[in-house]
Amino acid sequence: MAEMKLIEAVERFASVANHLSDEELKIVWKWRTHDTNIRFAFFCTYEELRTLAARLISQRTSGSKIITTAQRALAQYHSAYRNLQAILLGADEELLDLPPGKDEWPLRVILGHIMAAEREFFARIWFAVQQHRQDAEEVKETVEMADEEVEKFVGSYADFERAMNRLSLAGIQAFYDSLHKRVLREISDIHGLELEAPSLWWEGIPLPVEYRLHRLDSHLRQHTIQIEKTLQALAGPPSEAQRLLRLVYAALADVEGVVIGDWLLGQREQQELAATIQQRAEEIGGILTS
Numbered sequence: 001m002a003e004m005k006l007i008e009a010v011e012r013f014a015s016v017a018n019h020l021s022d023e024e025l026k027i028v029w030k031w032r033t034h035d036t037n038i039r040f041a042f043f044c045t046y047e048e049l050r051t052l053a054a055r056l057i058s059q060r061t062s063g064s065k066i067i068t069t070a071q072r073a074l075a076q077y078h079s080a081y082r083n084l085q086a087i088l089l090g091a092d093e094e095l096l097d098l099p100p101g102k103d104e105w106p107l108r109v110i111l112g113h114i115m116a117a118e119r120e121f122f123a124r125i126w127f128a129v130q131q132h133r134q135d136a137e138e139v140k141e142t143v144e145m146a147d148e149e150v151e152k153f154v155g156s157y158a159d160f161e162r163a164m165n166r167l168s169l170a171g172i173q174a175f176y177d178s179l180h181k182r183v184l185r186e187i188s189d190i191h192g193l194e195l196e197a198p199s200l201w202w203e204g205i206p207l208p209v210e211y212r213l214h215r216l217d218s219h220l221r222q223h224t225i226q227i228e229k230t231l232q233a234l235a236g237p238p239s240e241a242q243r244l245l246r247l248v249y250a251a252l253a254d255v256e257g258v259v260i261g262d263w264l265l266g267q268r269e270q271q272e273l274a275a276t277i278q279q280r281a282e283e284i285g286g287i288l289t290s
Helices: 004-017 038-061 069-088 107-134 147-154 157-166 169-186 192-196 209-235 240-258 267-289
Strands: 028-031 034-037
Touching: 004 038, 004 240, 004 267, 028 038, 028 267, 034 038, 038 240, 038 267, 069 169, 069 192, 069 209, 069 240, 107 147, 107 157, 107 169, 107 192, 107 209, 157 169, 192 209
Parallel strands: none
Antiparallel strands: 028 034
């Protein structure tokens, strides 16, 4: 993941900017020699994050820890995760258990389903790679990870279900963040032929680890669309500010994706940008309350 100060700075900017009206986006804001408006602050932040991502990928390409195929797949998955976080900035707590229509899932159920699936994807990716590493010199029959082994690896499903039924929206997001970080950390070392390691699950036929890595991304995208539709049905379309924050979160994900597997890359540069974004957030907050 990116340097925590950078994540915290972007989150602080989002907390200040998330509920801005279209009229508030027009409020005068000065940037360097420009007399512009608060809307432009989103694009400054977006451009700075994208610039940092471009510089870091250049550094990584010329360094010793070239990004692997698995790490790139995890970066794509992480981009989907940040997209969901940006969308949920527009969700109020009272929407959590409201179904958008008859026989439609409320947010709590959708988020629980996303995490339940990712627990399974994660466990089975890890298991297939471990089996491959143990049997690298000997071809053996592909075996499915037992339910008991899954629970030992990611925890009891009953405990997970109870947590999903009682947590607030913020609590669910914190729970998901912990799971997501663990996924990125613990399977970012997959390399080479390990992507072809066979994984047996409900499909009835072995599928390669590479396929399951990309299911992390596509399954999350699938249900993020469902969440977007749910929020729109319950609360209307996102505001311009919320749409702009999706760009900012996508740019943050670019930075974070570059450092997967090279976790200390660009720490100084990230801290410097964090200070800039934090200062911008405080400045805009001051303008809005003056």
